[in-house]
Amino acid sequence: MEDNNEKGRDEIYSERVKAGKRTYFFDVKATRSNDYYLTITESKRKPKDDGFFYEKHKIFLYKEDFNKFVDALNSTVNHVKEELLPEVDFTQFDRDNDEGQQAVTSGEVSDSDSDLKWD
Secondary structure, eight states, X not given: OOOTTTTTOEEXXXXXXXXXXXXXXXXXXXXXXXXXXXXXXXXXXXXXXXXXXXXXXXXXXXXXXXXHHHHHHHHHHHHIIIIIOTTOOGGGGOSOHHXXXXXXXXXXXXXXXXXXXXX
């Protein structure tokens, strides 16, 4: 009998971020000794023969690296926003995923959305 908890690593919390053709999963898991770590998974749907498959890439992030990781990520994103693309209004990407998905599936796109590109 196979255990879906990856050898005793219970999933404690999960967030999903849909981003065009990609989906990102942020999962908190526990070890057998109740230590916690984060997995970040990028999942991308790709065609294969008559169907499709999901290509996945995973990062394991341990508690001792949380602060360094978040600091480096924030620093890098801020560099892109402030130094490389200062003319871009990044608030245009802030809309709620549910609203964006609803607008796309129902075919209703407002004039303010017309300049945005969907993957």
